[in-house]
Amino acid sequence: MSLKGPTTEQHDGSGLRIGIVHARWNSTVIEPLVAGAKAKLLAAGVKESNIVIQSCPGSWELPIAVQRLFSASQIQSTSGSGPSAGDLLAASTSDLTSLASAAPTAFDAIIAVGVLIKGETMHFEYIADAVSQGLMRVQLDTSIPVIFGVLTVLNDEQAKARAGIDGKGHNHGEDWGLAAVEMGVKRRE
Ligand SMILES: O=c1[nH]c(NC[C@H](O)[C@H](O)[C@H](O)CO)c([N+](=O)[O-])c(=O)[nH]1
Numbered sequence: 001m002s003l004k005g006p007t008t009e010q011h012d013g014s015g016l017r018i019g020i021v022h023a024r025w026n027s028t029v030i031e032p033l034v035a036g037a038k039a040k041l042l043a044a045g046v047k048e049s050n051i052v053i054q055s056c057p058g059s060w061e062l063p064i065a066v067q068r069l070f071s072a073s074q075i076q077s078t079s080g081s082g083p084s085a086g087d088l089l090a091a092s093t094s095d096l097t098s099l100a101s102a103a104p105t106a107f108d109a110i111i112a113v114g115v116l117i118k119g120e121t122m123h124f125e126y127i128a129d130a131v132s133q134g135l136m137r138v139q140l141d142t143s144i145p146v147i148f149g150v151l152t153v154l155n156d157e158q159a160k161a162r163a164g165i166d167g168k169g170h171n172h173g174e175d176w177g178l179a180a181v182e183m184g185v186k187r188r189e
Pocket residue numbers: 023024025026057058059060061114115116117118119123124127
């Protein structure tokens with residue numbers, strides 16, 4: 001029994017709106033991670049219509065993609081009105097600023113998902129450091145929890161194990177989903 005891993009708490013996610021922003025690099029690992037996070041959100045009572053999933057090219061883009069999702073405030077609401085997520089990502093900063101002032105914050109937490117796999121160069125180190133600092137800054141600047149769902153691994157085997165697709169590992173996406181519910185509920189307390 002590993003000593004690692006979070007001690008989970010039970011929380012009612014039925015009133016929460018959660019975003020998931022994922023990179024598209026290493027998508028065979030990204031997909032189960034996102035699925036694991038979403039499954040735990042639904043299991044905690046988060047309505048499917050209150051889960052917004054968007055993507056960006058790679059992990060480097062996660063901080064700005066998460067920040068824009070916050071400033072976009074308006075999301076495809078449950079009524080289906082409002083600009084689409086694609087429209088919002090294409091909108092200018094001034095448009096987003098006006099949107100943000102016009103609507104309440106739309107998210108209780110956002111999960112940022114990426115898979116960084118060490119290569120032969122220092123590229124991995126620079127991206128990993130910048131993305132972790134960037135996501136931390138976005139959550140502190142916005143006071144909205146950003147769950148760190150970026151795997152920083154040394155090889156494909158480590159990535160597969162942490163997505164639970166090697167037959168013996170644990171899907172870390174599930175932990176991120178539970179963290180998003182807990183932090184989203186506590187943010188409202
Ligand atoms: O999400 C990742 N992006 C990666 N690079 C792309 C980067 O995130 C940006 O998308 C790109 O540099 C363009 O800005 C990776 N590697 O280079 O190895 C990686 O492993 N994972």
